[in-house]
Amino acid sequence: MNPPYEPDVAFGVHPDLGVGAAVADDRPQLDGILRKHHFRHSQDLDVYLLPEGTPHNTAVRTVAAASREFQDAGLSVAADPRIMLPPPVPTPDGVTTRTTQPGQSLTALTGELHELRRSADVAEVLEQILDEHHGAVGHLEEFIDAAAVSCERLDTPGGRELGQHLRTIAHHVALLGDRLADAQLDLSVMPDVTPKDAPPLADVPLPKRHNVPSVTRTARARAAVASSPKHPADLPAAPEEVPRSTGAPPSPRRTR
Incomplete structure (x- = not known):
């Protein structure tokens, strides 16, 4: 759907060039605000682009900050919602790529x-x-x-x-x-x-984690047989946890 008016500034995203901005005319105010937020004008494409390699979240924050400044100056702004879509997380070969969604x-x-x-x-x-x-x-x-x-x-x-x-x-x-x-x-x-x-x-492989011993299942078992609409009160009591082995204690948990 086309907007009923032409905005003063429009932000969009290109799959190869990243986030860019187009202006309605060559007013110095528009150029000044975009340059303040690290956008640079491309003579070949006649659009403003962020520096190559700008991280996704940095680009989103930059568009938000520039948009607020334009709006505070009484200027109209349009932005493609696809700017908010995060890039996929890089994964090694053979590992299923984790799909990212807005808000995650x-x-x-x-x-x-x-x-x-x-x-x-x-x-x-x-x-x-x-x-x-x-x-x-x-x-x-x-x-x-x-x-x-x-x-x-x-x-x-x-x-x-x-x-x-x-x-x-x-x-x-x-x-x-x-x-x-x-x-x-x-x-x-x-x-x-x-x-x-x-x-x-x-x-780069992540450091190998120590195995963390499982927490007691006593509370989980008690909750499973506690009185509720799905678990009547006359069910047998939860069995006590089987005593653990008296062998060597498990390795302590490490934080990475």
């Missing part, structure tokens, strides 16, 4: 990490994950807290126990956020030492 910010940021080489850029991505209002860590903590409330509303011993267990997990997520914040600060001041000929991140 963590997936988009993971894909963006594969394009970065400077520690300051990695720090910027981590900062987005830790954002107080939109970061993935805060959203995960909020989700787990909501799950805990749902369990506690069952008003059964198993539900209350699971609720407390989930609140403990939410606390660990908050601690994880603190650890990530420390790493983000270290990265922001770390000198760039990655060689230019270093292999892409997608080709």
Whole structure:
């Protein structure tokens, strides 16, 4: 559908050239705002383009910031919604490519990490994950807290126990956020030492994780037989957990 008027600025995306902008005329104000946000005019194409290699999330934030400035100046803006679509996450040969969808910010940021080489850029991505209002860590903590409330509303011993267990997990997520914040600060001041000929991140295998022992299944079993519309109260009690082997303790969990 064609708009009823021609906007002053229109943003779009090209599969090879990335995000670009077209202007209705050669007013200096339009040129000045676009250049302020790192767009550069291409004489051959007569459009404004971001620098080659600009990460996806950076391009989205740039379009949003430039659009706000245009609108604050009383100018009309149009933007192709496909600008919001994140690129697919690079994967090694033989591994199924993970499909990304709008709104899956963590997936988009993971894909963006594969394009970065400077520690300051990695720090910027981590900062987005830790954002107080939109970061993935805060959203995960909020989700787990909501799950805990749902369990506690069952008003059964198993539900209350699971609720407390989930609140403990939410606390660990908050601690994880603190650890990530420390790493983000270290990265922001770390000198760039990655060689230019270093292999892409997608080709570098991740460190092997230690096996993490399974948590007790007692609470899960109790909740399964607790009184509810699907589990009548006269079901037999949950069996106690089988004692664990007295062998060597499992390896502690490592954070990467």
